[in-house]
């Protein structure tokens with residue numbers, strides 16, 4: 001196996017540093033990394049990928065694409081090379097596909113398998129096995145795939161693909177880029193035109209990359225929302241891809257530099273696709289000092305370096321329409337809110353309940369235990385801030401197999417009176433293996 005999953009918890013104690021300063025480069029975007037491996041594996045010929053996120057989630061996708069016939073290697077130059085099998089060419093995997101903690105791998109690969117003449121069983125860790133897959137099963141079943149799942153539409157789950165699958169027009173009932181992408185990936189090997197109607201725009205990396213690989217795809221604004229139409233059976237041409245840095249990973253440093261007095265950090269290579277950059281908007285509304293330097297385009301995506309300096313934050317009502325563009329950043333935002341003056345109210349974010357953990361309940365418990373007052377809502381959280389003072393800290397946090405809870409509470413600990421302990425920091429490896437090393441560098445510790 002190219003990747004390994006956690007077997008034993010790794011507790012970690014986080015103490016507040018004097019300040020954070022320096023420059024760091026965030027790892028490749030997780031969403032884009034998954035898509036780059038999948039589409040390269042479906043192109044005929046060799047694609048190369050630079051800046052791929054080498055976290056456990058993405059390695060799970062790589063292992064699955066290998067199990068279905070692609071040749072995937074990593075050079076000593078950290079460039080990944082993928083020899084694809086062509087759309088329609090995926091092979092029957094010999095064993096169940098181990099998705100680890102990765103919802104994106106699972107849902108997108110279910111789409112790929114749905115229109116191929118293969119069957120695949122998906123298994124995952126306890127967190128992933130509790131997450132709803134019905135949202136993907138419904139449209140893929142309409143396209144003709146035969147899917148059997150554990151009760152409640154959960155993993156373990158088996159998809160038996162259909163050739164030829166049936167094109168559908170599908171209006172997304174939840175704002176989910178994973179559901180959108182699953183249908184579009186299934187559409188690649190489906191004759192005719194498949195349409196996804198998206199009432200609320202979500203991250204558009206799939207659309208951008210599918211077009212880049214030569215798929216015939218149009219995006220239009222219709223009366224019910226964005227209409228993405230993809231013509232199968234597509235032929236994808238191999239590409240050379242540069243993956244921009246992950247704004248969801250940059251989020252932790254944006255918040256950390258904002259809340260730790262005396263800090264100044266330059267975060268290099270941050271992807272700022274408007275469908276992902278909601279946290280920058282929200283933090284600026286709170287009074288954060290975030291400067292964009294050297295704005296440029298990397299791999300078809302807007303990128304900049306961000307200079308973030310400590311600032312006095314104030315509580316806000318987070319506009320609910322920012323939710324899709326910062327859905328993974330709410331745990332970090334709640335930490336920023338814990339140090340603001342006044343209350344921050346975040347509503348309209350009920351999707352947080354079905355992420356790697358129930359992020360509303362998990363962050364509420366973690367913050368409360370460390371001296372922060374909160375009010376839980378079905379669709380969000382209100383956080384009462386310290387007005388810039390350190391929070392009490394001192395408690396142990398249950399990270400619940402959720403990398404973003406672990407990293408967010410690490411940031412909270414950076415301005416706490418007493419150290420905060422994570423019961424298990426190992427989930428950080430799913431999206432950000434170098435996180436603690438970079439924290440040590442910014443804290444001025446020798447590593």
Ligand code: S3P
Pocket residue numbers: 030031032104175176177178179181203327328351
């Ligand atoms: C992702 C979409 C989002 C996000 C996840 C990655 C993607 O999930 O939370 O971390 O790469 O498409 P949903 O589609 O469930 O909103």
